[in-house]
Amino acid sequence: MAKLNMVQALNLALRQEMERDERVVVLGEDVGRDGGVFRVTDGLIDRFGEARVIDTPLAESGILGTAIGMALGGLRPVAEMQFCGFSYLMFPQLEGHASRYRSRTHGRYTVPLVVRVPYGGGVRALEHHSEAPETFYARIPGVKVVVPSGPRNARALLVSAIRDPDPVVFLEPKRSYRAFREEVPEEEETLPIGRAQVAAEGTDLTVVSWGAMMRPALQAVEAVRQRRGASLEVLDLLTLAPLDVGTLVASFRKTGRGVVVHEGPRTLGPAAEIIARVNDEALSFLEAPIRRVTGWDVVTPYFQREEAYLPSAERIERAIEETLDDQ
């Protein structure tokens, strides 16, 4: 098994799926000759040609809108938005059409496509390059939202997303692109969309996170575990829509305490929905308010202030401690 970083793992998934299924095409700004600004599509154009690895004009609505047409026409497009902050330009096509052809025609026409979106902070980028837009996409019925947290699950989830019959927004935590490597098998691997993973089992408190925040979350968990021997459960959501309510609720019923960690603003972030689901089905098990360690309700600051604003292992640690200490 090769040790790959997330960029390489995603590239592997694309390459293998394009080899396996000639309906798979890749399109977006600079995905061809340049190999994508993060190099996720590196080398694909040489292997599969310009017709299947499409350098598009600079227009995000155009990219998703034509990808919808390609999907209706029997292809399996994988579109790239160059950065999260520009992905909103494709929102109307996603909400208005990609998410609706199936329901509009009761399944006669469907739109199996993937929109890859590098997202989140931590790479000292310009304005609009560091947003965490999970809510905007997870709130659209008819759309699936997937967020890998490491090279291996990134590869497996991207394969599943490409084969999925529905439009999938695939959020790639860009801070994790090259942060670490994992063994990724050359042989095919998939992971089910709509299922969370228990990254660590525990009984005292549940930490829920996904994407790039999994690493500080796990660090914080380790620190608290060492310091006070607490038994901490950690969930890696992997899919934000549809939510794996079963796994979430089961964990909170067991632990009765929790911390949810995400980068985007607190108001209407995914943590709110998680808390609401626990309220629905496990309120009587709760021993303390679930804490939210999230971005703040401010415009994403430029990079000098970014680290101060992103959830850190320290903030998570503190929230875990406070939640454990709550009477």
Add this chain to the structure above:
Amino acid sequence: MAKLNMVQALNLALRQEMERDERVVVLGEDVGRDGGVFRVTDGLIDRFGEARVIDTPLAESGILGTAIGMALGGLRPVAEMQFCGFSYLMFPQLEGHASRYRSRTHGRYTVPLVVRVPYGGGVRALEHHSEAPETFYARIPGVKVVVPSGPRNARALLVSAIRDPDPVVFLEPKRSYRAFREEVPEEEETLPIGRAQVAAEGTDLTVVSWGAMMRPALQAVEAVRQRRGASLEVLDLLTLAPLDVGTLVASFRKTGRGVVVHEGPRTLGPAAEIIARVNDEALSFLEAPIRRVTGWDVVTPYFQREEAYLPSAERIERAIEETLDDQ
């Protein structure tokens, strides 16, 4: 005092603000000669001329993008999106610029504007005409979201929104446009943005809603009150962003039980954030899970199925009863 419906009340607000402040301009599709497809801008063009009541080309991003420029240039634009389902086309301009000029320039440039959006279901309309997009807008830091529930508060809130220094998304529940009339004084009235109203006081349970859902909510409350003499508090949020957390939390601390009602899908709807705020600050007061009476996590159905999918007084009633009965 004249008895006005909401359309007339909004028209009064626009007329008076345009008279009072020549910086106020109205723009959008069909807002001029036609007076808007709902007639909210009726007669304004005759009074204020084509230069201040602007029939634009058919382009929503263009409407908001130019409104941003007008606001930067010292005007106070009130833009109309013809229907909620088309408002997403202005989302990138709202998220990327209207919400950000202030923070981007630390207040040197600001964007005081209003985007009026007729929203919600119940008028037997075509696809894309009945959505409830609160979350998408309330989730954007730097944007205020206001939702009136009746003619009088609609007029007062629209006046406040026009005078507000920030971009305000003003969601008009179109089902309430002509549903009922209220006394609306000719003299100026405003209402503070960011404050909820206690529509009825009570101690057993809190019902939270806004917009068109206030009426079935109040009906349901009345029915339950009559049937079992329960003391029910009702909050009309009026502003969805920034949320009036103080009023919300105070009410839940008092009642310990609640039902939140809204039209949009359940997942990541405003009810989730309300529940999360209660979790943050009033969890120990909660005697039962807060119930959500909301739209479902499906694509808004065409109008034959619409009534079955919208929260009804019966559904709200049942949720109140169940929540009161919860042990």
Add this chain to the structure above:
Amino acid sequence: MPWTPLASFEIKKLQILDEHGNLDEALEPRLSAEQLLRLYRVMSLAREGDQRMLKLQRQGRVGTFGPTTGQEAPPAATALAMTERDWFVGAFRELSGMLMRGVPLASHYIFHNGWEEGNVFEAPRTLPISIIVGAQTLHAVGLAYAAKLRGERDTAAVTFFGDGATSEGDFHEALNFAGVWQAPVVFVCQNNQWAISIPRRRQTRAETLAQKAIAHGVPAVQVDGNDPLAVYSAAKEALDRAHGGGGPTLIEAVTYRLMMHTTSDDPTRYREEAEVAEWWKRDPLVRFRKYLERKGLWDDQRQAALEEEIRREVEEAVRALEAAKGFPLDAPFEHVLGTRHEAIERQRAEFLAGRGEADHG
């Protein structure tokens, strides 16, 4: 050398059959009698189906809709030039074209009566009505790209939209992608002079809508949209070019919306009756009937027979509309995703339980 001419462009207009029925024989397309009669029949059915629907709407038997009366030629004549392998990607004012493609009139009624079931029809490669102005043009470009990639030389995508749609960014992105990709797309603009209350001249400063294609290096032509022969010829030429690998074309079909924008609209607020009356004189049906008569293909008797036939067909559609009810209420849960998920299924159960109780209570 300092002021160098770089590029020049011209937009031309095509008319073959004028409003008095005069024909330019040199340009007359070679259509068989069967094709001509089919075109006339479909346009007539669209007209009658549309007018009947207006009554249905006033009786509350269907919801809001946008009448197509007066605009029968561009969609129908274009669809006549298409094959089953071509994609039909319309907006919301292409009833005649959808009928030509084989969409049942009843489906149109059922759709406008608020049932998604009205979108489930067998007509080949024909997408349902698209409400968001301009958005569908991009889908056509994607469909065309897919066909080209797969080497389906017989397939093009034809997309329709209004004069107002040419102001939306999506329309320009579609033209531009089609130009760069040399995708087999035919863009048909139904310039009916109005976008609700906004007249054509306030929609854009451009003298023609055809010239919008110049921005994207795409050939374009304006045609008399009430002349079915001109529309057919332009569409056929554009389709031949597309099938032959020659890329996209924009056709601006100049026509007129004789009725209100939709049944919720009151056009007397913003336009003169005199203008409408002027356009009634250019009615495509009258003109085309004269043409058929001169060719010896038509007479009063056949007209009477056709009217009777159409009346029956429309009545049948109305009956189908009345019969179309009682569809499963929980279909939105069934079709929101292509895979089953617990969270959705539990909501469906909650929904159904609630309906059950509500029905009893």
Add this chain to the structure above:
Amino acid sequence: MPWTPLASFEIKKLQILDEHGNLDEALEPRLSAEQLLRLYRVMSLAREGDQRMLKLQRQGRVGTFGPTTGQEAPPAATALAMTERDWFVGAFRELSGMLMRGVPLASHYIFHNGWEEGNVFEAPRTLPISIIVGAQTLHAVGLAYAAKLRGERDTAAVTFFGDGATSEGDFHEALNFAGVWQAPVVFVCQNNQWAISIPRRRQTRAETLAQKAIAHGVPAVQVDGNDPLAVYSAAKEALDRAHGGGGPTLIEAVTYRLMMHTTSDDPTRYREEAEVAEWWKRDPLVRFRKYLERKGLWDDQRQAALEEEIRREVEEAVRALEAAKGFPLDAPFEHVLGTRHEAIERQRAEFLAGRGEADHG
């Protein structure tokens, strides 16, 4: 009559000073020595400030940025033609124009070092850098509309954007609104041949970018963007038209991005060094210097003095950059809304408390 020519269009190109320094005297704009020297000085400062910034970036002293080397003429010469009453609405490759407007080089550095504080400068009616490609063009149209409504005849809005931006829907919506409103806007496209890795010919099938204005009934011209005199003349003419109530103009300035797209980019992946070398020969600074020399306004001595002066100015900007730190961490809470709200203030308090603890712990 069946094939009627409806409209025709021509796009012309303007060049006054060619790459060898040859001048077309008939077209030479009447600029004072002071204006010409200011233009040369600003362009030289932009070049040196840009090159210095590349080093700063490699040292980690500023973040990612898009170098402007080679594109000094279009923004600077356009800004020279503007007055303080005109609005400057740029994208992100207009350093020379911002300097001409009076934006301190230090602000540019501070902005690119990740501080919003870099956007807080006194330069009149000059908006900060706009990253979302194409979006700012609409703001310019709104600004122009506001000026027109208020009867400010001396005010136009000038907006800049790249070749890639012409593919975005917003750009077309902006041109169209400006056309319909006859708003006083000058659209300046810096066609630098590349949008990251996408060459101009794959961005659009159109032969020129100027012709995109034809879609919207807006006059347009192409100019040699490395010829400051041509840019100035075209901009002046467009501004005069705008101020005179004549509406918008599109100027396509043909230039070249001599460096990488941004400091994160590796252009060797997608373009030939030979092409870049070819464009270095058309360096606007070299050409303009020759012109000044021939006019007797410049010589080696003055050049040496200017270089020294600029070196000092750049050093000062670097010092200001180094000094720009320790800004209040909670500024984002201060500036998210223009009114105070409990929910926000409580988060601010939570944020500050957390920082305090973190600093101690």
